[in-house]
Amino acid sequence: MPESRFDDVVHPPTRLRICGLLRPLEEMDFAVLRDTLGISDATLSKQLKILAEAGYVRLAKTTSPARRDARRITWVALTPAGRKSFDAHVLALQEIAGTVSVRPE
Numbered sequence: 001m002p003e004s005r006f007d008d009v010v011h012p013p014t015r016l017r018i019c020g021l022l023r024p025l026e027e028m029d030f031a032v033l034r035d036t037l038g039i040s041d042a043t044l045s046k047q048l049k050i051l052a053e054a055g056y057v058r059l060a061k062t063t064s065p066a067r068r069d070a071r072r073i074t075w076v077a078l079t080p081a082g083r084k085s086f087d088a089h090v091l092a093l094q095e096i097a098g099t100v101s102v103r104p105e
Contacts, residue, residue: 056082
């Protein structure tokens with residue numbers, strides 16, 4: 001079980017939702033993530049930049065085999081550090097909400 005730790009990088013609602021959506025997946029297409037969250041490209045890009053700078057997400061661009069133009073698909077994935085931080089943050093929120101017992105130190 002992860003150590004409980006409140007994380008100011010993960011906590012803002014949009015970043016928390018991004019991490020929550022990515023947590024069970026290997027990776028997700030930027031456009032799918034944007035549409036699922038119902039936010040703009042610019043908003044998602046800004047939030048992903050913050051998560052990437054913290055080492056919590058990895059971005060990878062690939063060409064689309066279904067397209068003949070030069071457009072590329074951006075794939076977003078949580079890093080192991082991102083998964084660990086998200087899990088620890090969720091545990092901290094559960095402790096704050098009183099839904100899990102706080103472990104003795």
